[in-house]
Amino acid sequence: MGGKVLTAKGVATRRRIIETAADLVAAKGVSGATLDDILGQSAASRSQFYHYFADKDALIGEVIKLQTERVFAAQAPRLTSFSSMAELRLWRDGIVALSATKKQSAGCPLGAMAYQLSARPKPARANLQASFDAWASFFESGLMRMQASGELDPAADCADLAQCLLAALQGGLLLGLTSGDVKPLVIALDMALHHIAGHVADGRAAW
């Protein structure tokens, strides 16, 4: 994109290509979603494409950003605002409910791309890493608010506990894809919450 100024129509075309690519990547994976497919389904020409994106990797970077917005929006407002164990449990309840009502095949669009991009060079994974980092930062910020209020032990490592939440979530979602139910997610998230509750300051209600 560089410093290009897009017309309203250009913005809409670019957005349509990204949304079409996101759908195709979700259905067929990063390598299965060919540029021909993406252009065909978004009714865009090859020259239009190269006007908006340097290459397919640049488009995939935009797909990751779009899916990240969607993933975070689906967890709002709890993900970004929790400041107590009780509110963290409400976030957990929301994720479980979402996973139970969605098509079981859905999983996490970012988790799906972790394997799809794993064989690609590091720059291709940079956007995905930025998304996981942002996700972990939301957890870490909430845990630090719990520390500030005195609910969480000052010695607890909030960055590590945030990674525990993210790993439990990704592992539970992955196993649920195959089992076709929400149970692995529930068990994994409850482990992570229990682990965090183990750092609740003495004298406070624990898990």
Add this chain to the structure above:
Amino acid sequence: MGGKVLTAKGVATRRRIIETAADLVAAKGVSGATLDDILGQSAASRSQFYHYFADKDALIGEVIKLQTERVFAAQAPRLTSFSSMAELRLWRDGIVALSATKKQSAGCPLGAMAYQLSARPKPARANLQASFDAWASFFESGLMRMQASGELDPAADCADLAQCLLAALQGGLLLGLTSGDVKPLVIALDMALHHIAGHVADGRAAW
């Protein structure tokens, strides 16, 4: 295969097709590894293929079985024999060392297939579910041995704790694919071990 009796050469051909398919699925995913690719690289004809396999799904089932054998062999002997917290920690050390030395892009071949098969009908996922079930059963058996020896609280739910181990492992491996290091795996596994250690019977050394 049914009740077909294969010659030694037939067994070798069938095995070669499965091993080639396993490599291609690892590199390109289930849908990216086309039958043409698999036959070309294993120097097998289409009629040979249909002599050994009903269809591509049947072949993928055999790929899952092969990868499962490899995954379990890589964790031997600890996975199948641990009977104490100390031995479970040795299993954890082994997995971490393996993951640190392997190409970072490797992850878990079974975890990779969870997303690849998620949109397929349930029968296509049955072999993968059987593999995850077998994996969890190994954990559960070890945890039950810890219960029998008195190390683990009799009230601990070994089936749930086994799922915790598997979810932490899969989540940590998935996040490590993107970060390119072993840290997410270490944090996730240590959460699971800590969680299990929380069920160690009173009076025993905990985590």
